[in-house]
Amino acid sequence: MMKMMKRFSVFFFVLMLLSAAGMFGAERGEAASTADKLTQTKQVTQAKQPKQNQASWGQDEPLVYVEHGLNLISAEKQAELTRKLEALNAKYGVHVGIHIVKNLPAGAANLEQEAKRFVESGVYNEGTNGSMVLYITMSNRKYYIATGNYMNRRITSATGIPYIKDEIVPALKDNEFDRAAELFVDAAEKELAYYEEEGEPYDPANEFSICALLIGLIGAACVGFCVCAYLVSCMSNVSFAGQADEYLDRDSFELTFSEDTYLYTTTTVTPKSKGKDDDDSSSSSSDRGSTGGGGGSF
Amino acid sequence: MAEKTVSYKCPNCSGPLEFQPGKETITCEYCGTELEVETVKKLFEKEQERAAQAEEAEKTKWDTKSVGSEWESGETDNFRKFTCSSCGAEIVSDENTMATECCYCGNPTMIPSRFDGMMRPDFIIPFKKTKQDAVNALKEFYKGKILLPGAFTENNRVEHIQAMYVPFWLFDSKVRMNASFKAEDDNIIDTPDAIITKTSVYDADREGTMAFEKVPHDGSRKLDDDYTQSIEPFDYSELVEFNAGYLAGYLADKYDVDADEAAKYTEERVGQTALDELQATVTGYTRVDCKSQSLYQEDSNVSYAMAPVWILTTRYEDKPYTFMMNGQTGKFVGRLPYSKTKAALYGAVPAIVSLPVFYYIAKWLLS
Numbered sequence A: 001m002m003k004m005m006k007r008f009s010v011f012f013f014v015l016m017l018l019s020a021a022g023m024f025g026a027e028r029g030e031a032a033s034t035a036d037k038l039t040q041t042k043q044v045t046q047a048k049q050p051k052q053n054q055a056s057w058g059q060d061e062p063l064v065y066v067e068h069g070l071n072l073i074s075a076e077k078q079a080e081l082t083r084k085l086e087a088l089n090a091k092y093g094v095h096v097g098i099h100i101v102k103n104l105p106a107g108a109a110n111l112e113q114e115a116k117r118f119v120e121s122g123v124y125n126e127g128t129n130g131s132m133v134l135y136i137t138m139s140n141r142k143y144y145i146a147t148g149n150y151m152n153r154r155i156t157s158a159t160g161i162p163y164i165k166d167e168i169v170p171a172l173k174d175n176e177f178d179r180a181a182e183l184f185v186d187a188a189e190k191e192l193a194y195y196e197e198e199g200e201p202y203d204p205a206n207e208f209s210i211c212a213l214l215i216g217l218i219g220a221a222c223v224g225f226c227v228c229a230y231l232v233s234c235m236s237n238v239s240f241a242g243q244a245d246e247y248l249d250r251d252s253f254e255l256t257f258s259e260d261t262y263l264y265t266t267t268t269v270t271p272k273s274k275g276k277d278d279d280d281s282s283s284s285s286s287d288r289g290s291t292g293g294g295g296g297s298f
Numbered sequence B: 001m002a003e004k005t006v007s008y009k010c011p012n013c014s015g016p017l018e019f020q021p022g023k024e025t026i027t028c029e030y031c032g033t034e035l036e037v038e039t040v041k042k043l044f045e046k047e048q049e050r051a052a053q054a055e056e057a058e059k060t061k062w063d064t065k066s067v068g069s070e071w072e073s074g075e076t077d078n079f080r081k082f083t084c085s086s087c088g089a090e091i092v093s094d095e096n097t098m099a100t101e102c103c104y105c106g107n108p109t110m111i112p113s114r115f116d117g118m119m120r121p122d123f124i125i126p127f128k129k130t131k132q133d134a135v136n137a138l139k140e141f142y143k144g145k146i147l148l149p150g151a152f153t154e155n156n157r158v159e160h161i162q163a164m165y166v167p168f169w170l171f172d173s174k175v176r177m178n179a180s181f182k183a184e185d186d187n188i189i190d191t192p193d194a195i196i197t198k199t200s201v202y203d204a205d206r207e208g209t210m211a212f213e214k215v216p217h218d219g220s221r222k223l224d225d226d227y228t229q230s231i232e233p234f235d236y237s238e239l240v241e242f243n244a245g246y247l248a249g250y251l252a253d254k255y256d257v258d259a260d261e262a263a264k265y266t267e268e269r270v271g272q273t274a275l276d277e278l279q280a281t282v283t284g285y286t287r288v289d290c291k292s293q294s295l296y297q298e299d300s301n302v303s304y305a306m307a308p309v310w311i312l313t314t315r316y317e318d319k320p321y322t323f324m325m326n327g328q329t330g331k332f333v334g335r336l337p338y339s340k341t342k343a344a345l346y347g348a349v350p351a352i353v354s355l356p357v358f359y360y361i362a363k364w365l366l367s
Helices: A002-044 A075-092 A111-118 A122-126 A160-173 A177-198 A210-233 B037-066 B131-142 B150-154 B225-230 B259-279 B340-366
Strands: A064-066 A095-101 A131-137 A142-148 A248-271 A282-284 A292-297 B017-019 B025-028 B034-036 B079-083 B090-094 B097-101 B108-110 B160-190 B194-218 B251-253 B287-316 B319-326 B332-334
Touching: A064 A075, A075 A095, A075 A177, A095 A122, A095 A177, A111 A131, A111 A142, A111 A292, A122 A131, A131 A177, A142 A160, A160 A177, A160 A292, A210 B340, A248 B160, A248 B259, B025 B037, B034 B037, B131 B160, B131 B287, B131 B319, B131 B332, B160 B259, B194 B225, B194 B259, B194 B287, B225 B319, B225 B332, B259 B287
Parallel strands: A064 A095, A095 A131, B160 B251
Antiparallel strands: A131 A142, A142 A292, A248 B194, A282 A292, B017 B025, B025 B034, B079 B090, B097 B108, B097 B251, B160 B194, B160 B287, B287 B319, B319 B332
């Protein structure tokens, strides 16, 4: 009897263990399923919820963010730029902002990828017609202007971003971040306004250039002068005869002495242009997909 | 008073004789008598001698009279007056005129005394082109000159068309030239980082001989050398022994640039061509520059010839314009006036057309 009771107790214990293990496994599977569903939802909604491990930004990310302690843009200027950006974003249905940090957040691969991820995250997704951010990391003095949510249809990586870069880089190099930020906002507004009016992205090449006109005028004047000089020269066929070629008896020519003596060799080395200066490196990406942009060092 | 000039008159009708371009004979326009050039020459040789003597006598007389006269010696040195043997009118010419025509009766007149003290021409190239050819050539020359002022062709007419035998020196020379050239050969090596140019420098010495035949230089100081050089070349295959009969009816000058002076200019031309020939033998190099050169005349010969030239003169806005035509080949040269307004307009049109092109190229380069 005792032996039977002992066997029953062992069986019951094993059964309990199996039941417990089964329940634990079921709960775990359910949790995993929920997590998968959440991931899918996140992908569909373009990560509406900010990740908790990405510091310093979220639903309340300011339009002009300067990491505490950098003191690059005065509070008054930040307020002024924020007002301008709010008006700009409201007017064109976009979300344009400035984000200046000392270092990239932990886990970020590089500035370009982080800026592109950033511009399609959080409040930047509120821009129905697109989003754009000027992302600056001060530790390595690099910047990247990323466009997201199909902003690249309005501000293209090929023409629009280089224009903004040309506007802001000199100020960044001079450490005039107030001015650089303002120029960024102005350039963005100019390009967005252009798209609204013309229905096509802004291209600086289409703008009238005084410098090009001056060069063109010089070139055209040279053409006019050459044509004029040629026509004037046609008015006379009187010329000085400096040679007597027509009177040379070709058969009479005889070369009586010919000697070539090697003297020396000189070597000239002309370095090839590297094309891009390391200190002013820049990059741009294509406009395939929803993101685009370009950046460099300053 | 002995005649100082000789009129080439037809022995048959006394009409003026004139050599017709393209013909071997002299034909009287009035009675049609045809005379060989040689015959005319012999016919009037004695008359020329007599006229020359008379002129010499008159010259001495004239020089005596000029003492204390109102003419200054410098002015009168260039004047000579003659009496036309046909109409008796006084003809004034400069000291170099050998043949001309009477401005009153148009009679062709020779001034034989001018042949004295100078070499007799060895050759002459007879005229082949007529006055009408010269006029046509001028009209042809106007064509395509879009800057030509309208008033020049509309209201302007050629003031003088003159056929003239111009004295030319013809230089035959066999020359030897040696020259030293700096020859450079580039070897360009393209590496990823730089372009390396290795230039090998050589000293190339060359010497050669060559012959030049009948290089011309005009012997008239009055004529612009640029013009007489521009109407070159003459076809020397039609060069004939000089005969004064060919001068009949044409203005002819004797030389006032002697052979020595002309030789200096010719030597420069010959030297340049000789140098070019030697330089052409320095081959296989990227660049060749002459460092030094020497020209030696090994053999030379100079002959004196009369070459046919048509000279056309006109004036436009008080400026004289001269045109010249080779009386043998018809090569026509000259300088035409141009309208500054037209020049500005024709310059502005391509400038305006090319402006957008340059503008967009500049924009593209600046972007």
